[in-house]
Amino acid sequence: MIPVTPPPTETAARPPREKKSLPSFVWPLMALATILVIVGLIEPAFFSIRIVEGRLYGSLVDIVYRGTPIMLIALGMAVVIGTSGIDLSVGSVVAIASAVMAHYIHEGWDPASVIAISLAAGLACGLWNGFLVAALGIQPIIATLILMVAGRGMALMINGGRIPTFRSDFFSFVSSGSIWIIPTRLFLVVGVALILWALLRRTAFGLFVEAVGANPSAARLTGIATRTVTLGAYGIAGVCAALAGLVITGDTRSSDAVNVGMWSELDAILAVVLGGASLSGGRIYLATTLLGVLIIQSLTTSILMTGLPPEYNLVVKAVVILAVLLIQAPKLRIQVANLAAAFRGRGAK
Amino acid sequence: MDVSARPRVAMRGITKTFPGVKALDGVDFTLQPGEVHALLGENGAGKSTLIKVLTGVLQADAGTVELDGKVVRIGSPAQAQDLGINTVYQEVNLVPTLSVAENLTLERQITRFGLVDWKKTTARAEAALARLGIAVDVGRSLGSCSLAVQQLVAIARALDRETRVLVLDEPTASLDAREVERLFSVLSDIRARGISIVFITHFIDQVYAIADRITVLRNGRFAGTGPVAEVPRMRLVTMMLGKQIESDFAARPTADSIVEGATPLVAAKGLGRSRLMQPIDLSVRAGEVVGLAGLLGSGRTETAKLLFGAEKADQGRLEIDGEAVSLKSPSQAIARGFGFCPEDRKHDGLILGLSVRENLILALQCRRGWWRQLSRAEQDRLAGEMIQALGIATPDAEKPVGQLSGGNQQKVILARWLLAKPRFLILDEPTRGIDIGAHAEIVALIRRLCREGLALVVASSELEEIVAFSHRVVVLRDRRKVSEIAGEAISQKTIVEAIANS
Numbered sequence: 118m119i120p121v122t123p124p125p126t127e128t129a130a131r132p133p134r135e136k137k138s139l140p141s142f143v144w145p146l147m148a149l150a151t152i153l154v155i156v157g158l159i160e161p162a163f164f165s166i167r168i169v170e171g172r173l174y175g176s177l178v179d180i181v182y183r184g185t186p187i188m189l190i191a192l193g194m195a196v197v198i199g200t201s202g203i204d205l206s207v208g209s210v211v212a213i214a215s216a217v218m219a220h221y222i223h224e225g226w227d228p229a230s231v232i233a234i235s236l237a238a239g240l241a242c243g244l245w246n247g248f249l250v251a252a253l254g255i256q257p258i259i260a261t262l263i264l265m266v267a268g269r270g271m272a273l274m275i276n277g278g279r280i281p282t283f284r285s286d287f288f289s290f291v292s293s294g295s296i297w298i299i300p301t302r303l304f305l306v307v308g309v310a311l312i313l314w315a316l317l318r319r320t321a322f323g324l325f326v327e328a329v330g331a332n333p334s335a336a337r338l339t340g341i342a343t344r345t346v347t348l349g350a351y352g353i354a355g356v357c358a359a360l361a362g363l364v365i366t367g368d369t370r371s372s373d374a375v376n377v378g379m380w381s382e383l384d385a386i387l388a389v390v391l392g393g394a395s396l397s398g399g400r401i402y403l404a405t406t407l408l409g410v411l412i413i414q415s416l417t418t419s420i421l422m423t424g425l426p427p428e429y430n431l432v433v434k435a436v437v438i439l440a441v442l443l444i445q446a447p448k449l450r451i452q453v454a455n456l457a458a459a460f461r462g463r464g465a466k
Numbered sequence: 467m468d469v470s471a472r473p474r475v476a477m478r479g480i481t482k483t484f485p486g487v488k489a490l491d492g493v494d495f496t497l498q499p500g501e502v503h504a505l506l507g508e509n510g511a512g513k514s515t516l517i518k519v520l521t522g523v524l525q526a527d528a529g530t531v532e533l534d535g536k537v538v539r540i541g542s543p544a545q546a547q548d549l550g551i552n553t554v555y556q557e558v559n560l561v562p563t564l565s566v567a568e569n570l571t572l573e574r575q576i577t578r579f580g581l582v583d584w585k586k587t588t589a590r591a592e593a594a595l596a597r598l599g600i601a602v603d604v605g606r607s608l609g610s611c612s613l614a615v616q617q618l619v620a621i622a623r624a625l626d627r628e629t630r631v632l633v634l635d636e637p638t639a640s641l642d643a644r645e646v647e648r649l650f651s652v653l654s655d656i657r658a659r660g661i662s663i664v665f666i667t668h669f670i671d672q673v674y675a676i677a678d679r680i681t682v683l684r685n686g687r688f689a690g691t692g693p694v695a696e697v698p699r700m701r702l703v704t705m706m707l708g709k710q711i712e713s714d715f716a717a718r719p720t721a722d723s724i725v726e727g728a729t730p731l732v733a734a735k736g737l738g739r740s741r742l743m744q745p746i747d748l749s750v751r752a753g754e755v756v757g758l759a760g761l762l763g764s765g766r767t768e769t770a771k772l773l774f775g776a777e778k779a780d781q782g783r784l785e786i787d788g789e790a791v792s793l794k795s796p797s798q799a800i801a802r803g804f805g806f807c808p809e810d811r812k813h814d815g816l817i818l819g820l821s822v823r824e825n826l827i828l829a830l831q832c833r834r835g836w837w838r839q840l841s842r843a844e845q846d847r848l849a850g851e852m853i854q855a856l857g858i859a860t861p862d863a864e865k866p867v868g869q870l871s872g873g874n875q876q877k878v879i880l881a882r883w884l885l886a887k888p889r890f891l892i893l894d895e896p897t898r899g900i901d902i903g904a905h906a907e908i909v910a911l912i913r914r915l916c917r918e919g920l921a922l923v924v925a926s927s928e929l930e931e932i933v934a935f936s937h938r939v940v941v942l943r944d945r946r947k948v949s950e951i952a953g954e955a956i957s958q959k960t961i962v963e964a965i966a967n968s
Binding site: 319320321322324325327328331332334335336337338339340341342346399400455458459 | 774776795796797800801806808812813814815816817818819820824828829831832833834835836837838839840868882886
């Protein structure tokens with residue numbers, strides 16, 4: 118059995134915080150293993166991995182391969198959720214990056230410039246969200262809803278109302294090619310995860326994000342530039358979503374502004390939560406977020422594999438995800454108790 | 467007033483113990499019909515607990531409550547309301563998004579055929595407000611009304627049912643002078659109707675403006691009671707603080723450490739913010755401790771926050787080294803070498819989910835900038851040093867800071883700032899909730915820091931410690947500076963006099 122994407126060693130750098138509590142990756146990993154084992158029992162061919170035309174093929178490879186766009190989006194989402202925010206606009210940012218990419222490929226730009234301008238578009242979207250949240254104080258869910266709605270319209274305008282197609286050997290290689298026998302896009306995800314990990318854990322940015330998410334008032338009084346930190350978090354989410362847009366568009370060789378990245382924000386949020394993060398912020402888990410994406414993707418793929426009618430897909434997915442979330446409930450209970458204690462402390466004053 | 471008449475409420479020997487704390491110890495409290503009775507005391511005196519017993523939120527462990535001569539058992543807030551005891555809390559507990567009329571009829575809606583009868587609802591709301599002499603469009607959402615009107619609506623709501631006792635918990639905390647006047651004229655009317663009012667406040671002037679009698683609690687015990695006319699300010703303040711005013715326990719600090727020079731390190735000139743704090747003059751030199759003294763609610767915290775830029779001043783100016791600056795945020799203040807230990811450490815100080823180590827290095831890391839991370843080894847070393855230097859009781863630096871005791875949490879915040887090496891440190895109630903041993907350590911630490919050349923402003927409700935470490939004391943009352951005492955003139959007696967005298 119081939120191991121799934123090597124998770125960045127985030128958990129190794131941060132020892133468990135409470136005595137006797139398991140490392141944060143245990144529950145999502147167990148959930149993923151359980152799903153894979155059950156599917157494997159029903160359909161033994163699930164685990165078979167072959168090398169065809171010099172690259173890996175098989176259901177497990179397929180899960181990782183198809184999961185990469187959401188992985189990219191979810192990594193950025195994890196940072197935003199760490200600030201106790203949320204970004205609903207990532208799906209539309211995917212569409213914008215996709216449209217920008219198609220446009221400049223048609224303009225004849227070289228791949229490096231196309232990548233640069235597409236990512237810049239994603240960054241601009243993220244900073245816009247961050248501006249609404251941090252500077253204007255709009256609630257994140259509303260602030261990002263604006264771009265969620267407007268973004269697809271902007272992408273449509275860039276595309277001129279059509280679905281432009283293109284040929285680009287470079288982007289085909291990045292998206293659906295492989296280096297040796299391993300899909301290229303996996304390197305991209307691992308690379309982004311490592312860069313983010315370094316940014317969060319090898320600078321103080323991660324600590325500041327978590328401080329802002331856990332207690333904005335205290336963070337401000339300690340001197341953290343809370344607005345800048347929030348702005349940065351949304352900027353990261355924008356760039357990550359744009360990267361996902363490049364990967365998806367490179368694969369389809371067309372920019373469908375109406376459908377590309379549709380509902381990806383919900384999968385990304387779900388992946389972050391499955392990874393053990395709380396929507397109330399204060400903690401960022403990159404490695405388990407990736408596991409969360411794999412859980413979601415392996416459900417989708419395995420439902421198709423086991424021959425369950427596709428119309429059951431969404432319901433089964435919902436039931437399994439609810440179960441996974443409930444498994445993590447003891448942790449939730451501790452958090453609730455902590456919150457209640459903090460609240461009582463404040464109320465008694 | 468005819469005190470011999472049967473009291474409206476007579477609480478006798480009320481005792482209430484929480485785990486580890488005796489909140490009330492045999493407290494007596496009597497309330498006459500048609501009087502405004504001020505209930506006073508510093509933090510932890512037991513005011514809230516006593517009121518909670520009266521309003522059925524808490525059950526007393528011992529003691530009796532009589533209402534109009536009959537012993538009653540008040541088991542819940544609902545029972546208290548049935549008995550005619552209604553309460554208006556400090557934070558208006560109404561629904562700001564609903565209309566005034568809806569708020570006034572919230573849980574007793576007037577219905578007709580099962581639907582809300584808006585005509586009658588409006589009429590009833592208007593009548594309830596008219597009784598208090600308030601004219602407001604009852605269709606407006608409550609949140610759009612001024613705080614004073616919201617407070618009055620809350621009172622109208624309490625009075626809308628049969629009321630014998632009205633409890634007002636700090637009703638004037640967020641009102642301006644004109645709004646307070648309006649509230650008081652309403653209270654006079656209510657009093658004239660024979661309703662007894664319990665009035666909890668920190669504003670001494672207001673006590674003398676409206677109250678008929680005063681009861682003071684201190685550390686969970688009854689400290690004194692009497693008609694307002696027979697309790698002069700001086701005696702009232704002494705009762706509240708309960709100090710043996712002549713016993714200055716420790717040696718006064720020497721003035722050697724103060725850097726004599728033309729310009730003070732930090733000087734506030736007429737610094738203020740409307741509704742928060744009257745303009746204040748305050749200066750502090752390197753190596754000097756300026757104490758901020760005053761009763762609870764006198765503006766100590768507000769002054770500290772203004773100096774730190776946590777509250778933006780809208781009047782006056784702040785000078786650092788003689789140069790005028792405008793602080794728009796704490797991070798600007800910190801960049802200039804300021805530090806601030808807030809009073810409410812859980813809400814404003816600690817990041818509860820993070821470890822002791824992470825909380826300790828936070829301010830220093832902020833000064834370095836996010837891209838220059840302290841290495842893990844460096845963090846461990848600094849955290850270890852501080853844990854040892856201040857005697858923070860924790861098994862290791864990785865424990866979530868929320869699991870430490872109050873005193874140790876306070877030390878974590880202090881240590882956080884010491885690591886950042888500020889020039890000017892503002893401490894708001896640095897010894898609140900700290901045991902005696904740690905208390906002396908903190909006072910010693912303050913003295914040491916100022917000998918090392920730090921400028922400090924320390925707000926405290928403990929006169930003893932203010933006297934022990936201050937070179938100068940700024941005395942506050944009712945959100946303004948009333949006096950400044952320097953050098954040898956500083957004693958608990960002079961401070962108490964300054965607090966009491968108008």
